[in-house]
Amino acid sequence: DAGVIQSPRHEVTEMGQEVTLRCKPISGHDYLFWYRQTMMRGLELLIYFNNNVPIDDSGMPEDRFSAKMPNASFSTLKIQPSEPRDSAVYFCASSISGGKAFFGQGTRLTVV
Amino acid sequence: AQSVTQLDSQVPVFEEAPVELRCNYSSSVSVYLFWYVQYPNQGLQLLLKYLSGSTLVKGINGFEAEFNKSQTSFHLRKPSVHISDTAEYFCAVSDRGRDDKIIFGKGTRLHILP
Numbered sequence: 001d002a003g004v005i006q007s008p009r010h011e012v013t014e015m016g017q018e019v020t021l022r023c024k025p026i027s028g029h030d031y032l033f034w035y036r037q038t039m040m041r042g043l044e045l046l047i048y049f050n051n052n053v054p055i056d057d058s059g060m061p062e063d064r065f066s067a068k069m070p071n072a073s074f075s076t077l078k079i080q081p082s083e084p085r086d087s088a089v090y091f092c093a094s095s096i097s098g099g100k101a102f103f104g105q106g107t108r109l110t111v112v
Numbered sequence: 113a114q115s116v117t118q119l120d121s122q123v124p125v126f127e128e129a130p131v132e133l134r135c136n137y138s139s140s141v142s143v144y145l146f147w148y149v150q151y152p153n154q155g156l157q158l159l160l161k162y163l164s165g166s167t168l169v170k171g172i173n174g175f176e177a178e179f180n181k182s183q184t185s186f187h188l189r190k191p192s193v194h195i196s197d198t199a200e201y202f203c204a205v206s207d208r209g210r211d212d213k214i215i216f217g218k219g220t221r222l223h224i225l226p
Contacts, residue, residue, distance in 0.1 A: 033155045037214050042146050043204070045155035056155070089214070093156075101150055101200070103216055 004104035006092050012110045018080040021107045024073055025094030033101060034067055034077050035091040043091070049075065050097075082111045114139045116205050118217035125193055126225045133188040133220045135177075135203030145186040146204040146214070147177055156202065162186065173197070198224045 005024040013019050025032050033048040047057040052069045060067070064083070069075040079086055087110050093101040119134045137143065147159040160171025167179040177188045186203060203217040 031153065035156070037206075042144075042158050042161050043148060043156060043214060045157075048155050050153070059155075091214075095150075097153060101156065101202075101219075106214075 004092055004094050004102055006090075006104035006107050008107060009105060010108045010110075012112065013082055015083055015111055016081045017111075018078065019082045019086075019109060019111075021077040021090050021092075021109070023075045023077070023092030023104060025075070025092070026102055027073065029094035029096050029102075030072075031095045031097065031101075032069060032075050033091075033093040033095075034075070035093065037089045037091060037106070046077070079109075082109075084111045087111050114143075114205055114207060114215045116203050116215050116217035118201075118203055118220045120220050121218065122221045122223060124223040124225055127195060128192050130191050131189065131193050131197075131222065133201050133203075133222065135186045135188065135217060137184050137186065137203075137205045139184075139205060139207060141207050144206045145177075145179060146206075147171065147175070147186070147188050148202040148204060148216075149173075150200045150202065150219075152199070159188070159201075193222070193224055195224050195226065197222060 007022045034046040035043050037043045046059045047067045049069045067077045089106045089108050091106045092104045095101045115138045117136045125131045145162040148156040150156045160169045162169045162179045170176045175190050200219045202219045204214045206214045
């Protein structure tokens with residue numbers, strides 16, 4: 001398996017624009033997690049899904065952030081409108097029930 | 113390039129015994145270091161982090177870790193474990209001042225034996 005695949009690897013956008021981050025989990029994994037990472041705060045869990053259903057979105061910072069998982073092999077994290085303080089690395093991870101998480105390479109987002 | 117090595121994929125420990133989970137990193141620059149815990153079917157939680165200052169860092173749930181620059185290590189310890197500590201533990205590193213990207217180790221599964 002190719003592992004968790006995230007795209008794009010880098011995204012630079014202007015303030016106010018919509019940004020969509022994509023994730024393909026490992027086939028057969030039933031949990032999917034979205035994280036945001038900054039140097040000082042470390043990794044923060046934004047939202048996670050089980051069998052495509054959002055379980056806990058309490059980490060989503062505000063209404064500008066939304067996440068979907070239309071099927072078992074694809075998820076998106078959308079920011080609309082984007083702001084400079086959203087600049088961070090966003091990680092997607094997947095796991096099988098009871099197992100450890102496997103992380104994607106991350107998407108570096110820069111909002112200018 | 114950065115890398116993180118967690119030497120043990122699984123560590124079995126009897127309840128109330130002490131535990132040490134080992135983590136070594138490689139980096140050509142100064143680093144920030146993190147330990148995360150993942151309980152079954154949950155997302156990762158931050159246990160503790162080293163940014164600067166005292167090399168002994170205390171975290172949640174009675175865990176602590178010591179940054180050793182000469183040995184490039186950041187081992188996680190707890191003096192007395194409980195059944196509830198059963199989880200996967202991830203060590204992570206990011207380059208100080210250069211990059212927000214965090215590199216994770218492969219994780220260590222802590223099994224608490226009754």
